[in-house]
Amino acid sequence: MKIAAMAVAACVLTGAALAAGTSSSGSRDVVLVTHDSFAISKTVKAAFERQTGLTLRILQTGDAGAALNRALLTSGKPEGDVFFGVDNNLLTRGLAGNLLVPYASPALRTIDARYELDASHRLTPVDHSEVCVVYDRAWFIRKHVVPPRSLGDLALPRYKGLLVVENPATSTPGLAFMLATVAKYGATGWRTYWKQLRANDVLTTNGWEEAYEARFSGSSGHKGKRPIVVSYSTDPAAEVFFAGKPLTQSPVAVVAGTCFRQIEFAGVLRGAKNPAGARKLIDFLLSKEFQAGMPLTMFVLPTRKGVGLPRVFRQFAPAIAHPLELPSKTIGANRDAWIREWTDVVLR
Template identity: 45%
Template sequence: MHRRFMLVAAATVAVASLAACSSGDTPDSPAASGTSAAPGSVTLVTHDSFALSDGILDDFTAQTGIAVKVIQQGDAGALVNQLVLTKDAPLGDVMFGVDNTFASRAVDEGVVAPYTSAAPAAADAAKHAGGTGLTAIDYGDVCINVDHAWFTKHELAEPTSLDDLTDARYKNLLVVPNAVTSSPGFAFLLATIGAKGDGWQAYWADLKKNGLKVADGWSDAYFTDFSGGGGGGPRPIVLSYASSPPSTVPKSGGAATTGALLDTCFRQTEYAGVLTGAKNPQGAQKLVDFLLSDEVQADIPTSMYMYPVSTAVEIPADWQKYAPLATTPFDVAPDQITANREAWLAEWSQTVIG
């Protein structure tokens, strides 16, 4: 239902309670921000695609004496729904994975308590906050992806724009996740609203006439329907991420077999925050700070296939070639998303699903 190729393919999501090892302050420890020690445990409520490399959360425990329990709640939309439904009796202490398509709802519902991190990367995070008051941790572009090999084999020029996707040359070639049930799917709906304005419904009607397929979620679209996702599907155009292509570089070497269309993108930012009513708010603050540490930020590209907000860590070399960000992604203001989300989804469903 979400993205992250290596995560779905390898099923390496780390969901565990980690035993406390020792306490103590380090340069990346939130103790430097003025919070007192918070031994015991914290519960992180997140989406199904959260995964850091083995041992990283153990390092947090070693630095702070705080064990971490991870609870996963579906994609970003399902996560927000659960946080809102349980806000009077929160599921945990800290959340990660609410993105900019849902952040305003979480803030308006009072799900997250105010907290300003003093971690070194906090200034970088603030540049991506978008007025939410939340702590940005990572970001990436939701974009149309194409299978280079398929188009070469069929001697057909690849599409390059949103308008190309309605061209008869690409009939029955595109698959996207459902905008109602998938956060990347909703992000792509927002891309088309940002691009087409009041004409977005007509654009989707044209996509439907051109043989659009709607999958339940990202994994179905990418791994089952997409010809370049490893499952041998029939469709060479799929909605995914600008960071998807590096995962298709052959192990034996060579170039990525897929590419992202950077004129079709919507930028997605993921946030963390201390939950209102947290049992261990000081421990939650420490974990938010830890997510901004160099250790975590450097791990994000290879573990969660997103860009870190910190400018102090290096991006993998193949990302510079195969996972560049869009220069001018489409944008929709957060307050407009909040005001129109339900109406837009209802109109999308009526237009596309019928």
């Protein structure tokens, strides 16, 4: 769900490379509508096309929230055949809009059951990652300051003016982090916590790119001034992968107790011009080949059981055994109200 600029360096195909001919004018084309962070390697794309005889075309329509909103506006007359990018925090919105049709892929038997949240099979779990607090190791060493170890630590005076977060109204990691605080502190205590963060000079940005690449001090090639950011558990592996030289330690680290699970789903769009091709694409998104390629193209983790991770992930991406979570129905029933309350507490 991030690192789109980094992914370009990894020579992956995105919508910019596949923009030509994005309508399913013939049964040999299948169109994937998705967000700007989606990426697939040339090798994996070619494998899908070879196995199915279809041509995969990718239409990227903004960040995850914008892509979903656009898909909802075209519900029943979609711009493609499959939508990828609804996450568990927006799951109820994706299901409420009559956007998708059921499809229970035979490959679902290979998927870890904990990631299956839609019994109707309109949304199929493809990947997961954890949104976490991440910090710049070198900054804390230079300043002789102990890094934070919990959500509560971030409100302490020693971390005043150090944290940058994303707005939950405009950013999926920002929304996940807000939900993490609800999961940790409860339906009333989370607002008190954010009042403490505001008093501790938290900085809010509209999106992940500004937070991580412009405001965070630990990002490769970008030198912001704040050493703590809301980002992803896979960041340590990504920073090593893109370092351009061998590293024995990642320049960034994750505060494990702050992490909130994020699961991404795909589904067949209602009114798809190529529904048979759409089902084949869903099957392929769950295949071992696609699942094994995701870590180094999108820096997310597979939902398929038994898929090995690249060495850089095994060495540098911490496994988050017990991330914070909330039921999707609870999120759906309260999300918009919580965002309004967050805005009142933090921005006004």
